[in-house]
Amino acid sequence: MMEEKYPFHAIEPKWQKYWDDTGAFRCDTQDVSRPKFYCLTMFPYPSGHMHVGHGRNYIMGDVITRYKKMMGYNVLSPMGWDSFGLPAENAAKKFNVHPHKWTIENIQEMKRQVRSWGVGYDWEREIATCHPDYYKWTQWVFLQAYKLGVAYQKEAPVNWCPLCTNLANEEVTADGRCDRCGRPVEKKNLKQWFFRITQYADRLLKDLDLLDGWPEKVRQMQANWIGKSEGAKVSFKVTETGDDCPVYTTRPDTIFGVTFMAIAPDNPLLLKLLPGSEKEAEVRAFIEKLANIPASERFSDATAKEGVFTGFHVTNPYNGDTDIELWVTNYVVSDSGTGIVMAVPTHDQRDWDFATKYGIAKKIVIQNAEKTLDVATMTAAYVDDGVLVNSGSFDGMANREAIKAIIADGTAKGYAEATTNFRIRDWNVARQRYWGAPIPIVHCPHCGAVPVPEDQLPVRLPDDVDYNGDQGNPLARHEGFVNTTCPKCGAPAKRETDTLAQWLCSCWYFLRYIDARNETAAFDKELADKWMPVDQYIGGVEHAVLHLLYSRFVVKILNDAGALDCVEPFKALFTQGMICKRCEKDDGKYVKGKLYKMSKSVGNVVSPDELIETYGADTVRLYTLFIGPPELDAEWQDAAVQGPYRFLCRLWKKAYDAKAIVPEQDVAVAIDALKPVERDLYRKLHQTLAGVTDSIEHGFRFNTAIAQLMELMNALDKAKIDASSSDAAKALLRETIVTVARMMAPITPHIAEEIWQAYGCTPAGVMNAGWPKVNEAALKEDSLQIILQVNGKMRGKMMVPAGISKTELETLALDSADVKRFTDGQTVAKVIVVPGKLVNIVVK
């Protein structure tokens, strides 16, 4: 029995329970009768409550999951929690609650929210990265990397945030602040665990080509991040001492134009040359000055180039020039290349600026095609292609050719080699924090760093730590944890007290879902080979570099370890846009009326709970999907939620009213018995079906899919089918309502299920009915609308029979009154006929 008023309060919990009870989203990974589809939404950090912006992510994943199920796939759609990490530890300090308790409570709350949206997951595969059954295998992943020599320890300057301890490069913002808390980041020397991502840089770059299901933007961002450049390493020598002075350059073709050498203030060669040298005091003063300027400021555009001559000279191996001055400067980046740059003022703008300021010589070595370059008249560096001059035996050579020739010559003579340079640095995976997976290493006074044997995993995180201490890692203060014996020699030893970065926990979770309850392995290889890669990954673009790059990296490690066949984890990636809302306050920091992404600090957060209470989950889903193109940011407008709500109320009322007059079962529609307006509706129904399918298949354009469904409902109103209508019309009415329910099953699943059930459709559960098929007969058009143009301007329309010939169409068009008004007294020069579309008459 259907109620008259749209009873979302009653039907939504009912159907959510039904999906649970029937295991609608449980996935049998062994099933081979259907093709697999692994649909994954990025798992959340359990930070508290979710807002409607988070919902967009899960709702889209759910629509795809349900749609793919209806298309006949065996869909794996799991959910879990990225539950290690700093916020829990900070909350623990703030509220004096154990991080574990805080995390578990947040998970419960967020799970309730996800379920209230009607999002379906295989909850039997639920994971939490802070659970020993999970982090045991995170530790295992670390050991695989260790075995391959990918994990290693080194003393290194780390990015140190006073609150969040050490950070990966990826966690430091462009202006040198902590990505998480915004505090300025300092450099601090610590012994750290690193992963050799640099060793994989080339593969990570090259395999981006395999990812044609990824947005171009994300591939570009990763390529930028990896930052590959090709050039040469050339050994200059310090003229006075004979020390090596290697440079990296991408422009070896300009090597005969080197007029000075620029070195970074903290370069080891400089520090070696300095003691007792003539200009020591002056140079040290400059180094001191730079040390007190934060990197963000030093390397900003606005900072002028500065430098001090060191008193030393270098020798260019190509032309034997011994008088090249060595300058210490503020603009050379110390950890890029060799930290020493050969400067060619005429062909590099930065070197030009510096040489101009300090009166250093400039020498042209690449001449343009017009041969107009002259140092006396040049006002900026010439960086384009040209022909070599003043370059010894290479004169006359095109510069692109010269690059290869000069490297080859230098290589033969032993002072140059072709090299590749990467921007990316090795990944610091260690954190001096409590709430993370302990690094499974024991430090033995005799054996050094010893990996914990796999059969002794997990290395458990103790519960009883004093995380309220104000200094350093609480784990290091836990005697019971720290003191152990060496797995190799049995002597007393100390555990590593650093924990693994949250990023490492979250870069392999998609593998665990496949085999989430496996107690003897991280995952079964055969099963993983069957289910990987993830067919569709969905998440925010803010993870374009960090999480997605690390995940790709770890999959390659596991592949090298023989644990996995696949080389890329995510076949297709969809990055959904953020939900923003206009700011209502004006407090200096935020501007009233400006769009900001939803956040507590802006105060523009919309909670799903009240909306679901007022309008129901289906309305929230429908509005969230209708709000705009899914890949773009969208503006949330509270008032606009009305539209989708009205639509569902209308759909419900239509279904309710129609129930009384339609046949009890599906009946084939007798096309010939339909009135024209009904015939239009039938066509529209199947056009909509084709259109909705296309919208979902091509770029998940849910917004236009929904618009088409709205149009169909408008057409249904227009057809005015009632008790007095023909049997054919009533059969059509039933088919329309039932097909709309099926098409809406992925989008607004509760109302779809309810209508499906109320209409007595089989099989039970609308998703089990599969995706409806287009009826070609319904699509057939008897007559077509033709647009009439004169000189490309629209001047009228006319209806013509569908099968009309081109000539007939042309004659009809020329005779039409709309056209004649504009062609009378003019000469028809040309007639363009686009069959089925338009006729354009060109007159003079």
Next chain:
RNA sequence: GCCGGAGUGGUGGAAUCGGUAGACACGACGGACUUAAAAUCCGUUGCCGAUUUAAAGGCGCAGGGGUUCGAGUCCCCUCUCCGGCACCA
């Protein structure tokens, strides 16, 4: 600076094979129902356009040029906004 994306009514956005610009929705305005309001339903809604009504017609997709019978869509130039990388040699 390099790379990527975007610019369409009062608003969110349609139209990506060159062929009716503004679908669909919000908001606004008018009407019906109602004692009244809400809800609902029905209209109107890009701009200019006779001092009255309606029309004719013109103008309109950041700006300028081009190709074409025809351009939001293709090509060239310019501007603005968003994102990534960046004194990376």
